[in-house]
Amino acid sequence: MNGPEGEAPPREEFDPSGLDADASARAGITATAEPGDPAMGLLLAEHGAARVWEALVHRERIPPPAGTDQGAHSARLERWRTRAAAVDVDALSAQAAELGARLVLPGDPEWPGQLDPLAERRPYALWVRGARDLRHACLRSVAVVGSRAASAYGLHVAGEFGHALAERSWAVVSGGAYGIDGAAHRGTLAGGATTVVVLACGLDISYPRGHENLFADVAARGVLISEHPPGTSPTRRGFLVRNRLIAALTPGTVVVEAGLRSGAMNTATHARELCRVLMAVPGPVTSALSAGCHRLLRDWQAVCVTDAADIIEQVGRIGEDLRPVDGPVLAEDRLDATARRILDSLRGRRWTGTATVAAAAGVGLDTALRHLGLLAAGGFVERGPGGWRAESGARKPHGDRVAP
Amino acid sequence: MNGPEGEAPPREEFDPSGLDADASARAGITATAEPGDPAMGLLLAEHGAARVWEALVHRERIPPPAGTDQGAHSARLERWRTRAAAVDVDALSAQAAELGARLVLPGDPEWPGQLDPLAERRPYALWVRGARDLRHACLRSVAVVGSRAASAYGLHVAGEFGHALAERSWAVVSGGAYGIDGAAHRGTLAGGATTVVVLACGLDISYPRGHENLFADVAARGVLISEHPPGTSPTRRGFLVRNRLIAALTPGTVVVEAGLRSGAMNTATHARELCRVLMAVPGPVTSALSAGCHRLLRDWQAVCVTDAADIIEQVGRIGEDLRPVDGPVLAEDRLDATARRILDSLRGRRWTGTATVAAAAGVGLDTALRHLGLLAAGGFVERGPGGWRAESGARKPHGDRVAP
Missing domain, CATH: 1.10.10.10 (Winged helix-like DNA-binding domain superfamily/Winged helix DNA-binding domain)
Structure with missing residues (x-):
């Protein structure tokens, strides 16, 4: 840790030399286990990250969490040990430091407590890059999600919503894809508020490539986060696992435009499972890109929202509720x-x-x-x-x- | 009444000479009291139509219904007596006969029993014109309503819904206005099913004038109905009172396109009060003509419907339920x-x-x-x-x- 005399950056700025055992272990684990693997989540809860990481690296025995099968546990351990052996935490740390990224751990001041209901599927840690405090950014935030191949209507609505939410000091949380995600982030930034991009790859990777400038803007005025260490490429499964974070970080999710099989419907599922407010934007019944939204309205009891005021009416009180009672003071x-x-x-x-x-x-x-x-x-x-x-x-x- | 030897038309065909006292009285009352006046409804329930009509025509005393104020009762009687004195039932009957219209009374085989929950606001009688049986037409029917000044989107959807409902042997009930009403009727007729036009004026008046051909088509293949006797011009209030019939005749009402202050919102209110299924069609949030639909979805728990299958899923079972248990056999x-x-x-x-x-x-x-x-x-x-x-x-x- 930093001595009392230096002008060292705070601990969360990921100074590799200042990593304590827990941070170092969790950094390594993000490169070892699939994000949101409940088996790893249970193991961490039972033994602590430092103990688990040590056992993986040194190929030591570690008992399975209560109620889990010993055979499956051994197979998992073997898989993780193989991966852990190839992980160079110092190199990851150096990469992150070069990116200006920090590692945020559960319990850190910047950790968003609303991720904790994910329980054993909670992230092991978050890689975070950007000027804003992640926890603070998410206190008044809404997830705005939808199709990559959005229509002009969907792009217009996502941008308008982002802008109008920003004007009322609400941040937007979304993925980094083309279409609704990008339009929502751009509208929010234009409206002068923070935006949170949840990536399904390492923070060093601009995916899609065409969003390189957008991600640079977000780094300057918001935050980019990922469960994956630098260097991780996106995978199809990674997007689905990532979606649970978008839903969990916010009191409510708005689906702007989504086909029946869109990934946004997966985010909606997570929002519902987490008992967050699920909202959908109606569109023409003649548009297949609104069919998912209409299904959410009809069968999932999603709330019909048509503007930012509708959204804030739904999440406003819950946003207040999500603030920890003994946490940051308001005045x-x-x-x-x-x-x-x-x-x-x-x-x-x-x-x-x-x-x-x-x-x-x-x-x-x-x-x-x-x-x-x-x-x-x-x-x-x-x-x-x-x-x-x-x-x-x-x-x-x-x-x-x-x-x- | 007709003798057993003649080829006389059935009683409902409004043969003026064949009018019994109840029919004659109710015909006169449709020209005397405002439709849906609960004071008249209560009086009819208490004394019967023949007795009430006689009292009005002959300026006799008739006691107020239990629990109603004597002073208000007297004032109402005076107003009705003045109007009744100017009513020529024989002339009305002749007018109706010339139009090919019939008078359908509560309890007649053609009377749609689903109007009875209107209680004291139930029509005194219905003037009916057209080839189809009103009660039968409404057994499998849906109200499809919306703005006069509809968008191309709304007109398209109303026409498609009408056509698709018709293909599944569902009739449409609506008003006779331009816009959504007209598009729904035309779609239904094109799909080969019956359509029911509920007018807010006498059956002899084509309002709007541009729907004269549509009304002729409906007379040939569906029914036109009105609470008003021939010769009555439409009034603004008359449309609102008429809307309760559109809602009451059907197990469910679909609002296709409606501004926040549209008359269709009034029909939606009636549907809700009558515990019928309320459905709304989503549209672009950028369209003021869909704002009423979106309010119904958000605040009135209307069901979001996007096609005829959605609608039938909602009203199908209730449509079955509305069929009288001891009524018409199905096979x-x-x-x-x-x-x-x-x-x-x-x-x-x-x-x-x-x-x-x-x-x-x-x-x-x-x-x-x-x-x-x-x-x-x-x-x-x-x-x-x-x-x-x-x-x-x-x-x-x-x-x-x-x-x-």
């Missing part, structure tokens, strides 16, 4: 004394390293880190490549924003 | 001996008068009339200007039709 006057001192120490400065913040506020590095994480999640401070800075007036703390 | 082998004798007597003949049918079957005129009404409601015989005839093979009895 500055409700911050505790330490948090306020830290926030004051950042005012009027540009990017400041964690150690400097800690020294200025007269607290230890751990205390500073914990409070900075909470301040970021509350929208008071921003994390960037140079450390931390207070949010500018243009992005006021959450409590001052226009209510939905 | 010919379930007809009673008298009905079968009457049906046999009509086979191989063209239009036959009631008295001839009675004589051929060896039953009294009343028995013949009652059985002919039930046979018509069951789809076995057809009523026309020349009396009765057996349904041709092209329109098989209901029980032989393709199941929904």
